[in-house]
Amino acid sequence: MAAKGLLRAEEVYHDPTRRVRELRAKGKKVIGYPCVYVPLELLAALDIVPYRICGEMREPVTEADRVLPASFCPIMRSCLDCSLKGRHDFLDGTITVHASDPQEKTARIWQSYTRLPYFHFIDMPGTTRTEALEYFASQLDGMVTTLETFSGKKLSADRLNKAIEAYNQQRLLVQSLFELTKPSPPLVSGTEIVKVIKAVMSLPVDEGNQLLNEVLEEVKARKEKPQAKRARLLLWGSTTDDAAVMSILESNANVVFAEDCAGYRPYRGKVIVATDEVMALAIHYLLEITCARTFVQSTATPTKKDYQQDLQGRYGYLKSIISDWKIDGVILLLVRYCDPFAFEVPAVKDYFASLGIPATYIEYDYTEGSLAPMRTRVEAFLETIG
């Protein structure tokens, strides 16, 4: 019998391309995307399987050295490196977004060196102003146009609404998964969650939802739970999609909330369709995803900057997480050269300090070699919070 629940998640986590390769062999189209700003609903509605492209920490970067400088986001370097090595040969195409500068720049190089049948780049505004939102929606319209041509299908409102529903369901299921980390000890570990979410991002939406349902059921029922450790931590950062990193953080602590792009962040809220589905997606993706790349301030047109108010406006959502998940400390974890998030570090720390929560910043270079120093840093931090 095929594996289910956590075992299935483990399988997919270790061999994430297997299922999409099978689907492709059966005639499905598969499109890769490296960033959570791509509205997957539009792909699913056209019967295309989205596949989240992740870096591979254990793979030394060699090919990308020819085309990208060394002092550059190591995650994007790794993603491109894998592509150049043919690891993404099952893809029919990729969709990239002007999320951060490294992604925008890598996207263009990617397109130049890997001639997949389909490639689309979504330009994203930097602000959340009304005119920016409308521009973003027009960019999504452009993506629909190229996808329709590529797939030979026409996007129907009905199918799009169904896809929105399915992804809203997925958001809800991931939110439920994080509910299970509220008790002490948590019912599911941060390391398990990394595997589950990476697996979900490597499967079509319905299969991902089925997996999540199985995991939820299994975790609630199982006898052997993760142990309560020295502290309950919140992870804040860009993307932590490698279970080895999370298990370092969890050596002597429970990471009960992961505010990052392979954790809770892509699954916050839900898409609410009022009239126009594409606009609904634009609103959700531009306003709801809490990536540092978007310029947000407490008031749209301020006449004065009130730092505390600004911190509250930008990070206020973290306050209830701190209390609901009973967080003792925060790890700000970034890869080196992740500029959009790195600029936020002192401000985020200020915010946690205002809540009386200790926080530490750890930077790594996305190699296995960086794990041992990371462990030392986490230990030192745990010492300080007692």
Place this chain on the structure above:
Amino acid sequence: MTTGEKKRVINRVKAMYPLRAKVDESYMRSLEAIKAGKPTVWAMLNFCYGDPVLKAMDIEVVYPENYGAALAAAGVAREYLDRADAEGFPTHLCGYSRANFGYAARLMELGGQPPPEAPMGGMPKPLFLLSSVAVCDARYKWFQALGRYLDVPVWTLEAPLPGIREFQLKDCYEEMVRLSTRHLRDFIAFVEKAVGRKMDWDKLDEIANLMMEINRVSHEINELRKAKPCPMHSRDFWSAMPPALFLLGDLKESLQLYKNLYDEVAERVKNGTSAIPEEKYRLVFAELPPWHSLDLFDRLAERGWNFVIESFGYHPPPPVDLSHVSDPIERIARYSLQRMVSNYKDALEKNVVAGVDVYIYLKYVSEWKCDGAFLHPLVSCRSASTHLPHLANILMERLKVPSLIVEGDIVDLRLFNPQDALLRAEPFEEAMEHYRKVRREAGFDW
């Protein structure tokens, strides 16, 4: 100075000097104006987009990016960088931004007074901050992060940048115009509120036209540099560009100065006058020059290296007729977009999908007939560096033109080693000679 004797070899264009002098002049004037209570804004280079508005509103503008370079050149950046480190900013961030965080922390510690040790009188506390999403993440995340120190509002200018292919989709350009126009209108309302004055629309109209005319003349000057031998060296371009790039001082006066520069360069073309004693090799330079080691170019000029075109980001957009656009805001928006979109069609035709900043160098090299490219990646400025490895590949693949890559940095000036560049000059000349033959055999005309 690291390259030994300081013999000047480059034949500088005389009409460049008054343009270069405008940098200091307008800085001093702006200091005076600021002392007299005129509002000051800290801005990012915004490529003809926000600057005309500030100019029309009679606001003094200082550019912390440029000031970062000044701090590095004056050798005082270290103290501010250390301060930024202590404040918790990761050390890999843009060096200019880190210097600025240190500076802002110090400024506020002194109650908003510029620190006495700051060169050129320092940067005064701004009325607001004008950031831009163009070019790099640093250029808006940096100003947002300044909120820790400065209790002033931030306006972030949008800068749409679709892909080369995606730009061809229906309505894409008009959506960019719509975004930019509406955005600029709101920005003006924001500025009016901040300074408590209304926009003088006639003045904005005049400034928009002058800005476009100055840039048109500047563009024509660069066209003249296609001549063989090239009459004007990159050093003259860098010295003369700030009044056009930053709309410094009186624009009518600038226009006249650029016209004078055009006349002198045209005269040189007529007479076959070269910018260096003997032009053996024509080179393109990307991107930011090593400001502190510019005499390297004299040493290279002694060897016959003429730098004939350079630094796309500093170049004026190609001229475009916008006389039918009566609304100055829309004219400014379309003109600002022109910098990038004017190249999209050609880039697509040439199948260069890696972006305008790569395509443009293929254009430069083939139209300015370059034998080699001098590429200068900067450790702490990713936007000026990321495209360079690909650029080197594509120049070789498409045009059989070799690249010399010499690493540097924007604040750690020791990273750039002019001696190393000089040591590599001879083998690079052999490469340039070799590929000249390869190109001729392949049917290229240079």
